[in-house]
Amino acid sequence: MKSKHRILAFGCHPDDVEILCAGTLSLLAKRGCEIHIAVMAGGDVGSPTLPRFVIREQRLQEAQASADIIGARFHFAGGEDLEVEYNDAYRRRAVRVMREVNPTIVFTHPPMDYLIDHEETSRLVRNAAFIGPVPNYDCGAAVLTASKIPYLYYANAVARKDIFGRPLPLTCAVNVSTVMKTKTRMLACHASQREWLRVVLKEDNYLEMMKRASEAEGRAAGFPFAEGFIQHLGAGHPQDNILKQLLGDACREFDGGNVSKATK
Numbered sequence: 001m002k003s004k005h006r007i008l009a010f011g012c013h014p015d016d017v018e019i020l021c022a023g024t025l026s027l028l029a030k031r032g033c034e035i036h037i038a039v040m041a042g043g044d045v046g047s048p049t050l051p052r053f054v055i056r057e058q059r060l061q062e063a064q065a066s067a068d069i070i071g072a073r074f075h076f077a078g079g080e081d082l083e084v085e086y087n088d089a090y091r092r093r094a095v096r097v098m099r100e101v102n103p104t105i106v107f108t109h110p111p112m113d114y115l116i117d118h119e120e121t122s123r124l125v126r127n128a129a130f131i132g133p134v135p136n137y138d139c140g141a142a143v144l145t146a147s148k149i150p151y152l153y154y155a156n157a158v159a160r161k162d163i164f165g166r167p168l169p170l171t172c173a174v175n176v177s178t179v180m181k182t183k184t185r186m187l188a189c190h191a192s193q194r195e196w197l198r199v200v201l202k203e204d205n206y207l208e209m210m211k212r213a214s215e216a217e218g219r220a221a222g223f224p225f226a227e228g229f230i231q232h233l234g235a236g237h238p239q240d241n242i243l244k245q246l247l248g249d250a251c252r253e254f255d256g257g258n259v260s261k262a263t264k
Contacts, residue, residue: 174228
C-alpha cells in the first residue's frame, strides 16, 4: 500500500546516501513510502585518473542506477566537489531540491564529519528543511501549499566519530539486517569509487568497509546490522520519532543518546 510519506535522503556526493542510510530507505520503500535521493555535488574529483567532466557523468549514472534499485527518484543539485559552502548559491540549490520533493522526512550528513563538504551539506540541508516552506524566499522553485517543516535526521558520521574521535549522540538506530543485500547492491553501483578509496583511504574493498561499519552500528544497538541516526529536535521541527512509528521494532531508540541504554 502506498504511503503518504515522501522521503528525501540528501547527501553530498554520489554513494554517500548508500553508505549512510540506504538500508533504512529500502525498509521505508517496502512500506510504501516515496523515496528521493539527492546529491549536492557530482563527484567530479572522485577519480585519481579521469578528468572532472568524465568522472562526474559516470558517477551520476551510477547514482541513478542505485536509486532505480529501490524505485527512488534521483536529484542532482548541481554543485561541485570540494567547493560546497554555506552561501547564497548553494542555499538556493538545496531549497530547490527540498521544494521539488516536499518531503515528510529528510536524511542528511551529521553536522560534524571527516569532510568539510559533508558538514556544509548538512548545514545547507538543515537550512533548506526549515526555510523551504517560507513563501518570501525565492530560489526559483515555487512553494507548495502543503509544504511544512519536515522531520530531519542526521546519519552517523563516517567511522562513527566526530573530528575529535568522540561518538555522536545517536537518538535511534534502524535494524537493516533484512535489507543488507539491497544496501550492498546499491553501493555496488558506485564501482568507480573502489579505485578512489584505495588511493585516498587505503581501503581496497568499499563494500566490505560498509558492511563492517553496519556491523559496528548493529553491535551498539543490539542488531546484526544497523544504521544510526540523530533526530534534529530544534524549534519548529516535529518532536516525535516518526521512524519508530513507521518501522516499529526495527527502530530502537536510545536514552539520551547513550547507546548502552538502548530501549526497545
